[in-house]
């Protein structure tokens with residue numbers, strides 16, 4: 391293994407967070423290099439065949455790309471295993487990591503929706519996925535598979551982080567009456583590795599990103615800013 395790993399990152403990327411969480415869970419010290427995805431440097435284009443973060447720099451010119459192989463590599467080479475030993479359970483965990491990626495796509499659909507119809511339809515599609523999760527979770531909690539933190543938890547923590555920001559200005563009701571999912575969300579939010587995966591200004595950075603989408607969500611944020619300005623003037 392190289393002396394120190396480097397995680398090639400972007401401040402808002404949920405897939406980068408997966409790798410950062412796993413590195414921290416395994417107590418692996420690492421450096422971060424931030425990429426401006428609107429102006430990708432040449433070395434990044436060479437190292438990242440898909441032009442995406444995360445990349446994990448091992449040493450010299452050796453990079454790994456794609457979050458799933460990156461976290462599995464870390465799981466195989468560092469500390470105690472976060473993936474289950476049983477092959478069926480492991481396959482199931484991989485499937486739910488993909489499920490988390492599909493939810494991230496749904497979150498993109500939500501924040502890019504141009505009007506209220508598209509926005510609430512995207513919200514309802516997300517809620518249906520969380521309704522499914524309510525029954526897929528180990529009822530004992532606090533994590534996806536019970537007492538042990540797994541790679542599925544590392545994949546879902548960045549999903550829930552979006553809703554921590556959305557909750558400030560949109561009443562989506564995504565988790566209403568989904569008690570297990572809500573408890574899971576709370577447990578993940580309190581986990582030190584999850585807290586450390588982003589910088590303190592993450593909520594402000596995400597809000598600025600959402601404001602610029604020209605979408606229904608941008609409109610809701612605009613309404614909230616106007617309300618706050620009115621209240622401040624009173």
Ligand SMILES: N[C@@H](CCC(=O)N[C@@H](CS)C(=O)NCC(=O)O)C(=O)O
Nearest residue numbers: 403404405427442443444456457458
């Ligand atoms: N399947 C990839 C998804 C990574 C991804 O979508 N990264 C985004 C940022 S969150 C990216 O780098 N986008 C830049 C681009 O597509 O140009 C993974 O799991 O690593």
